[in-house]
Amino acid sequence: MATLTDVAKKANVSKMTVSRVINHPEQVRDELKELVYEAMRELNYRPNAAAKALANKRTQIIKLLILEEMDTTEPYYMFLLTGIANELDKYAYSLQLLTRNNVQIGDSDGFIVCGMRREDETLIKSLDKPVVLFGQNEMGTDFIDSNNEESMAKATKYAIEKGYEKIVYLGIAIDEPFSHSREKGYIKVMNDYGKKPCIYNLKNRSRYSAAFIKENWGKFSENTLFLCASDRLGLGVVREIKEQNGIIPEDYGVIGHDGVFLDQIAYPHLTTLKQSITEMGAACARMVLKKVNEEGKAQGNQLFETELKRGGTTR
Amino acid sequence: MATLTDVAKKANVSKMTVSRVINHPEQVRDELKELVYEAMRELNYRPNAAAKALANKRTQIIKLLILEEMDTTEPYYMFLLTGIANELDKYAYSLQLLTRNNVQIGDSDGFIVCGMRREDETLIKSLDKPVVLFGQNEMGTDFIDSNNEESMAKATKYAIEKGYEKIVYLGIAIDEPFSHSREKGYIKVMNDYGKKPCIYNLKNRSRYSAAFIKENWGKFSENTLFLCASDRLGLGVVREIKEQNGIIPEDYGVIGHDGVFLDQIAYPHLTTLKQSITEMGAACARMVLKKVNEEGKAQGNQLFETELKRGGTTR
DNA sequence: AATTGCTGTGTTATCGGTAACAGGATAACA
DNA sequence: TGTTATCCTGTTACCGATAACACAGCAATT
Numbered sequence: 001m002a003t004l005t006d007v008a009k010k011a012n013v014s015k016m017t018v019s020r021v022i023n024h025p026e027q028v029r030d031e032l033k034e035l036v037y038e039a040m041r042e043l044n045y046r047p048n049a050a051a052k053a054l055a056n057k058r059t060q061i062i063k064l065l066i067l068e069e070m071d072t073t074e075p076y077y078m079f080l081l082t083g084i085a086n087e088l089d090k091y092a093y094s095l096q097l098l099t100r101n102n103v104q105i106g107d108s109d110g111f112i113v114c115g116m117r118r119e120d121e122t123l124i125k126s127l128d129k130p131v132v133l134f135g136q137n138e139m140g141t142d143f144i145d146s147n148n149e150e151s152m153a154k155a156t157k158y159a160i161e162k163g164y165e166k167i168v169y170l171g172i173a174i175d176e177p178f179s180h181s182r183e184k185g186y187i188k189v190m191n192d193y194g195k196k197p198c199i200y201n202l203k204n205r206s207r208y209s210a211a212f213i214k215e216n217w218g219k220f221s222e223n224t225l226f227l228c229a230s231d232r233l234g235l236g237v238v239r240e241i242k243e244q245n246g247i248i249p250e251d252y253g254v255i256g257h258d259g260v261f262l263d264q265i266a267y268p269h270l271t272t273l274k275q276s277i278t279e280m281g282a283a284c285a286r287m288v289l290k291k292v293n294e295e296g297k298a299q300g301n302q303l304f305e306t307e308l309k310r311g312g313t314t315r
Numbered sequence: 316m317a318t319l320t321d322v323a324k325k326a327n328v329s330k331m332t333v334s335r336v337i338n339h340p341e342q343v344r345d346e347l348k349e350l351v352y353e354a355m356r357e358l359n360y361r362p363n364a365a366a367k368a369l370a371n372k373r374t375q376i377i378k379l380l381i382l383e384e385m386d387t388t389e390p391y392y393m394f395l396l397t398g399i400a401n402e403l404d405k406y407a408y409s410l411q412l413l414t415r416n417n418v419q420i421g422d423s424d425g426f427i428v429c430g431m432r433r434e435d436e437t438l439i440k441s442l443d444k445p446v447v448l449f450g451q452n453e454m455g456t457d458f459i460d461s462n463n464e465e466s467m468a469k470a471t472k473y474a475i476e477k478g479y480e481k482i483v484y485l486g487i488a489i490d491e492p493f494s495h496s497r498e499k500g501y502i503k504v505m506n507d508y509g510k511k512p513c514i515y516n517l518k519n520r521s522r523y524s525a526a527f528i529k530e531n532w533g534k535f536s537e538n539t540l541f542l543c544a545s546d547r548l549g550l551g552v553v554r555e556i557k558e559q560n561g562i563i564p565e566d567y568g569v570i571g572h573d574g575v576f577l578d579q580i581a582y583p584h585l586t587t588l589k590q591s592i593t594e595m596g597a598a599c600a601r602m603v604l605k606k607v608n609e610e611g612k613a614q615g616n617q618l619f620e621t622e623l624k625r626g627g628t629t630r
Numbered sequence: 631a632a633t634t635g636c637t638g639t640g641t642t643a644t645c646g647g648t649a650a651c652a653g654g655a656t657a658a659c660a
Numbered sequence: 661t662g663t664t665a666t667c668c669t670g671t672t673a674c675c676g677a678t679a680a681c682a683c684a685g686c687a688a689t690t
Contacts, residue, residue: 001422003645003646003647004646004647005646005647013669013670014669014670014671015646015647015670016648016649016669016670016671017668017669017670019647019648020648020668020669023648027667027668027669028668028669029667029668029669032668032669046422047646047647048369048422048645048646048647049365049368049374049376049422050364050365050366050368050369050373050374050375050645050646050647051365051369051645051646051647051648051675052646052647052648053364053365053368053647053675054363054365054366054369054645054646054647054648054674054675054676054677055646055647055648055649055674055675056647056648056649056675057675058365059364059365060365061364061409070393070394070397075390075393075576077393078385078390078392078393078396079385081393081396081412082385082412082414085410085411085412085413086412086414086416086417088411089411089412089413089417094376094409094410094411095400095409095410095411095412096400096403096404096409096410097396097397097400097401097410098400098404099397099401101401102401102404107316107361107363107364206580206582207582210582235580239582261390262580265521265550265577265580267521267522267525267554318675318676318677319676319677320676320677328639328640329639329640329641330640330676330677331639331640331641331678331679332638332639332640334677334678334679335638335639335678338678342637342638342639343638343639344637344638344639347638347639362676362677363675363676363677365675365676365677366645366675366676366677366678367676367677367678368645368677369644369645369646369647369675369676369677369678370644370645370676370677370678370679371645371677371678371679372645
């Protein structure tokens with residue numbers, strides 16, 4: 001592997017100049033810069049992350065803290081991880097994965113945290129390096145998330161326009177901002193259309209949504225659409241509607257949320273709101289690196305739109 | 316953060332001695348070792364991975380190369396990743412994730428490769444650092460995998476003992492060793508019991524197994540068990556049996572394979588062969604690090620037993 | 631007592647970068 | 661022309677570890 005020194009020799013400059021070309025190009029004459037770039041190209045120079053880390057008193061490591069139990073977690077995270085990892089790679093950063101079981105921090109330049117719940121606030125506040133959250137929150141920490149409210153608003157509108165008479169919202173029974181936002185989007189559009197919201201909150205398991213449909217089957221006239229806060233809930237709803245011999249999508253519609261894997265497990269495939277998880281992962285990585293470079297300066301939030309992906313569960 | 320030098324001062328030795336205590340303890344007098352250990356404890360010394368990496372001409376990075384498409388992949392990999400990451404952490408190693416899209420290698424000390432197919436042989440042979448495969452193979456590369464043959468043998472035996480008359484094997488139509496091994500385990504036990512194997516190979520998608528059941532429904536008398544090479548296939552089978560009003564588990568049984576997430580999505584839950592993915596991940600990490608320390612010396616293979624996890628799809 | 635060998639420890643140089651400082655060249659000004 | 665400021669580039673020291681070598685102390689050998 002070529003080093004700074006090799007490049008410097010080839011370009012007939014000192015290695016400090018090469019280092020400057022990389023880190024403070026504005027301090028170097030254009031002429032020299034060209035020479036250096038050329039030498040780097042010819043030698044296929046790749047900076048040594050360890051040396052850089054040592055000199056900068058950095059680690060070139062970002063820790064990803066996953067606070068959710070993975071048994072109950074959707075495949076979801078693989079996409080997030082890929083997004084993060086690919087982006088980190090570009091800056092010679094690498095990733096360390098932490099779960100609740102091994103939070104024995106080693107050392108890192110920053111954190112990305114996901115699956116956070118309210119009670120984790122103290123844990124997160126205790127981290128002494130820049131933090132970016134994946135998932136909206138109200139503690140003022142920078143975050144990346146889907147635009148949950150807008151997402152559900154869009155779905156509600158879609159359902160109404162498809163002519164479903166009654167739109168029932170099945171939310172996730174958890175007191176977290178993302179959940180409230182989704183509900184809010186639904187309510188807003190229902191009000192706009194002069195329809196009465198109808199909301200039930202359930203644990204995020206398909207058996208609960210299935211059980212719910214079973215118990216309340218009598219209540220739901222034909223031409224009802226179940227708008228679910230997760231594909232998992234959607235899955236249970238579809239299962240039980242079929243069990244009850246309801247006809248999908250003519251008499252009953254189902255829309256899920258997330259669009260990661262589970263929507264494709266359902267039969268027919270769920271109409272769902274697909275999140276751009278991989279892009280969001282990349283955004284998390286970029287944001288945390290930026291924060292690292294700016295001594296932890298707040299970066300604000302970033303919301304991603306979801307895409308309504310039509311499956312076989314809506315007209 | 317305390318450094319080697321800090322520890323050395325505290326223990327009244329040179330930093331070289333401290334380094335030796337860590338890396339070649341047999342070269343240091345017990346007396347001094349005690350002093351050093353004590354100092355390390357008091358200062359809560361953690362070695363600086365970057366410095367170590369630089370001095371050793373290592374990177375302290377292992378790359379995980381995932382060759383499968385993740386859209387079609389089971390959540391599976393999150394568990395693997397956790398296992399790998401936790402283990403690497405212990406040795407101040409971190410992880411970089413590569414997919415087919417970004418194999419532009421940076422630099423690393425070794426590779427763990429998974430989702431490999433035959434045609435990837437050249438790619439893998441081209442890697443210039445120690446490699447461990449997750450998944451059995453015939454190219455002589457060290458690997459970790461479940462004991463696929465034994466796993467299916469165990470399931471077949473179980474099905475027979477539960478009194479299912481006919482055991483139909485639904486394999487994954489792919490010319491890879493893991494697939495052949497699973498089939499082999501089935502055949503072996505069927506022969507042992509004097510039963511005639513009945514094998515179909517399908518693409519690993521639930522809609523194909525569902526379609527298969529639908530088309531062939533007439534052929535399957537009651538008291539048949541479908542032994543599936545994946546939970547995904549199992550899922551489709553369960554779905555279609557219910558569609559045909561077959562009764563599970565009394566008249567028809569289903570056993571899947573993998574035990575990661577999908578088995579719990581089915582209703583009723585699939586009886587499945589649960590793999591110890593996280594442990595296997597840790598084993599991959601250990602093996603690749605060992606290989607790194609032994610200049611790439613071959614490490615052989617390591618097979619993990621699966622656990623038969625009873626769900627509602629067998630008697 | 632002198633030589634040899636073995637242990638165990640310290641010294642030095644090095645890994646590949648970067649910050650801080652030093653100093654030469656040129657332009658701007660008195 | 662001499663002084664000062666500005667711009668660029670090079671030199672030096674250092675980040676925190678490790679390998680290679682040097683060497684002191686002691687036991688075994690002659």
